Amino acid sequence: MLHGSETWSVTKENEAALQRAETRMVRWICDVKLKDTIPSKGLGERLRLDVIISVLQRNRLQWYGHMLRKENDWVKKCMEYEVSGFQTKR
Numbered sequence: 528m529l530h531g532s533e534t535w536s537v538t539k540e541n542e543a544a545l546q547r548a549e550t551r552m553v554r555w556i557c558d559v560k561l562k563d564t565i566p567s568k569g570l571g572e573r574l575r576l577d578v579i580i581s582v583l584q585r586n587r588l589q590w591y592g593h594m595l596r597k598e599n600d601w602v603k604k605c606m607e608y609e610v611s612g613f614q615t616k617r
Contacts, residue, residue, distance in 0.1 A: 528545075528548065528549070528552075528579075529579070529582060529583060529586060532583050532586050532587070533586050533587055533589070533590030534590065535583075535587075537583065542580055542583075545579050545580070545583070546579060546580065549571075549576075549579045550567045553567060553570050553571055553574060553576065554567065554570065556574065557570050557573070557574070594606075
């Protein structure tokens, strides 16, 4: 579900959609319906799942660390690039 999430620009709406999808999947895995009134948080703990937003943040930080460690990569060159030319006065 988080394939390629290292480079996503995530909004609050995206986070909410991911949480809803995860909740539906966990309930489906546990074969629990909404009318059973079992809290979703308990189901996630039963399956020993991390919260999907924390997994997303961890993936992004791992990717960022990977990019910082790479040598002679175009992404790192773009991050360190200084534009010469017109400067605005403050």
